[in-house]
Amino acid sequence: MFSSRSTVACARIQVRAASPVVAAARNFSSSAPRNKQRLVILGSGWGGYEVLRGVDKKRWNVTVVSPTNAFNFTPLLAGCAVGTLEFRCAVEPVRRYSPQVVAYQAWCDAIDFKQKTLQCMPATPPLAYETSSAPRVPTTTTETHFPGTGTPFKLRYDKLVIAVGAYSQTFNVPGVKEHAHFLKDVRDARAIRTRILECFEQANQPFLSDVDRRNLLNFCIVGGGPTGVEFAAELHDLLHAEVERHYPSLARMAKITLYDVAPNILGSFDKSLGSYAENKFRRDGISIKTRHHVERVEKDRMFVKEQGEVPFGLLVWSTGLAPNPLIQSIDSLEKHEKTQGLFTDEQLNVLTNDGKPDPDVWAIGDSAIIKSAVLPATAQVANQKGKYLVKKLNKIVKDQEHTKPFEFHNQGSLAYLGDWKAIYDRSGAESIKTKESGRLAWLLWRSAYFTQTLSIRNKILVPTYWFVLSFFVRAQGSFNNLSPLQVPELYVLLLLRRARRF
Numbered sequence: 001m002f003s004s005r006s007t008v009a010c011a012r013i014q015v016r017a018a019s020p021v022v023a024a025a026r027n028f029s030s031s032a033p034r035n036k037q038r039l040v041i042l043g044s045g046w047g048g049y050e051v052l053r054g055v056d057k058k059r060w061n062v063t064v065v066s067p068t069n070a071f072n073f074t075p076l077l078a079g080c081a082v083g084t085l086e087f088r089c090a091v092e093p094v095r096r097y098s099p100q101v102v103a104y105q106a107w108c109d110a111i112d113f114k115q116k117t118l119q120c121m122p123a124t125p126p127l128a129y130e131t132s133s134a135p136r137v138p139t140t141t142t143e144t145h146f147p148g149t150g151t152p153f154k155l156r157y158d159k160l161v162i163a164v165g166a167y168s169q170t171f172n173v174p175g176v177k178e179h180a181h182f183l184k185d186v187r188d189a190r191a192i193r194t195r196i197l198e199c200f201e202q203a204n205q206p207f208l209s210d211v212d213r214r215n216l217l218n219f220c221i222v223g224g225g226p227t228g229v230e231f232a233a234e235l236h237d238l239l240h241a242e243v244e245r246h247y248p249s250l251a252r253m254a255k256i257t258l259y260d261v262a263p264n265i266l267g268s269f270d271k272s273l274g275s276y277a278e279n280k281f282r283r284d285g286i287s288i289k290t291r292h293h294v295e296r297v298e299k300d301r302m303f304v305k306e307q308g309e310v311p312f313g314l315l316v317w318s319t320g321l322a323p324n325p326l327i328q329s330i331d332s333l334e335k336h337e338k339t340q341g342l343f344t345d346e347q348l349n350v351l352t353n354d355g356k357p358d359p360d361v362w363a364i365g366d367s368a369i370i371k372s373a374v375l376p377a378t379a380q381v382a383n384q385k386g387k388y389l390v391k392k393l394n395k396i397v398k399d400q401e402h403t404k405p406f407e408f409h410n411q412g413s414l415a416y417l418g419d420w421k422a423i424y425d426r427s428g429a430e431s432i433k434t435k436e437s438g439r440l441a442w443l444l445w446r447s448a449y450f451t452q453t454l455s456i457r458n459k460i461l462v463p464t465y466w467f468v469l470s471f472f473v474r475a476q477g478s479f480n481n482l483s484p485l486q487v488p489e490l491y492v493l494l495l496l497r498r499a500r501r502f
């Protein structure tokens with residue numbers, strides 16, 4: 001089942017493909033030395049960015065094509081959305097690797113595997129002489145602006161890494177795309193944070209009835225997977241810390257409800273950990289409505305089959321993944337019937353329709369599935385596949401063999417539950433099977449993200465924010481102005497600049 005958003009985006013591809021401008025697309029070749037092979041990476045997410053980071057840029061002529069010019073550290077987005085962390089903590093710029101790497105802020109709309117060319121479309125505003133505009137990068141992933149064609153261009157590749165991820169699933173529920181918030185990248189986190197604050201300021205107006213206030217402060221989350229659960233937990237932390245302090249009378253009216261069609265939340269976790277989470281949420285006053293079906297969403301209200309009309313101030317929608325339109329447009333490769341993910345072999349090469357691997361094209365991350373072993377669509381898998389490809393590409397470029405198949409090492413799954421508590425599930429791992437809940441799991445959760453944050457800057461900033469939050473306030477006060485939280489941050493940045501390492 002595809003989201004209506006995907007359908008719109010797919011239509012965008014077809015419109016462009018038919019456009020005469022596309023036929024006249026410019027051919028670009030990179031300025032790097034001729035003797036280097038061209039490696040093109042599509043996407044700057046968990047898979048693509050890892051390849052970009054590790055690949056030997058002296059030996060490969062590397063080009064990155066991505067509509068966003070930064071990598072989003074998705075596990076920190078829920079925290080950013082409520083002000084636990086600042087947005088900059090969850091992003092790493094692609095430009096860090098230029099000029100060694102050529103980067104285009106653009107969509108790849110079509111791939112010609114025979115000619116080894118990519119058709120791309122700028123994801124930047126139109127230039128003065130362009131009569132029709134290129135699709136802008138939307139302010140949030142919820143928005144879809146496809147106002148026509150800009151100036152498309154073509155790129156050639158010798159080797160190609162497809163790492164374009166997936167879109168948010170809506171199950172075609174009417175109104176979701178228009179009235180709900182997704183949480184896919186930092187633009188979404190920013191929009192959610194703005195809306196939360198707006199809800200409290202609106203509810204604080206003197207002329208409102210208590211019913212209106214309660215409606216505005218009804219925060220609904222649809223999707224009881226790790227993303228929905230972590231957002232509910234972070235929001236709960238916010239409501240019971242700063243909000244209670246700054247809006248004491250409104251805090252009592254605020255309510256968080258988590259909806260899911262399944263009988264339990266956190267279905268991918270061990271059952272006992274799922275029950276631990278449900279019990280904790282109930283104790284915290286977070287309402288869990290499982291076996292509930294949202295049928296329609298309108299501005300400020302949704303219609304739930306089992307409940308009727310539910311007014312809300314904020315609706316966050318997180319019900320899984322829908323295929324990326326680029327992947328949907330590919331018909332010459334084998335795909336998973338249900339998810340439409342590109343099938344690969346164990347070397348991560350895509351498979352043509354006759355089942356043969358394409359030796360020059362690899363697919364990783366949420367848009368790819370190993371045919372012989374379906375793995376979960378997680379950052380962990382995307383990142384490990386990226387690391388594997390780095391090794392392979394760095395051997396290939398030296399004419400060395402690399403035939404070792406990809407092996408996934410399950411590090412376990414983590415989910416934050418609020419109040420410094422988390423769950424950790426490693427019961428599905430091959431070795432050291434374990435599961436934890438509570439404070440110890442929370443420590444694991446924090447240390448996992450601390451060790452994974454990529455740049456030195458973020459390795460310093462993330463724990464600094466966490467530390468300061470434990471003693472002072474989160475970055476809610478201003479959302480615009482300099483908050484007390486930013487003072488130590490500025491201090492750290494100053495030190496870094498002085499040390500000329502930044």
Ligand SMILES: Cc1cc2nc3c(=O)[nH]c(=O)nc-3n(C[C@H](O)[C@H](O)[C@H](O)COP(=O)(O)OP(=O)(O)OC[C@H]3O[C@@H](n4cnc5c(N)ncnc54)[C@H](O)[C@@H]3O)c2cc1C
Binds near residue numbers: 108227326
């Ligand atoms: C809020 C949130 C929290 C999460 N927490 C965790 C967690 O704690 N642990 C975990 O393991 N997983 C987590 N995940 C899942 C994880 O983020 C994904 O599995 C992971 O991002 C997949 O990596 P990817 O490289 O395939 O795709 P992405 O990281 O989504 O990157 C896709 C990239 O492709 C680009 N792109 C899209 N279309 C095109 C196109 N046509 N042309 C060129 N570029 C394109 C995008 O702009 C983006 O840069 C979380 C996800 C979310 C949303």
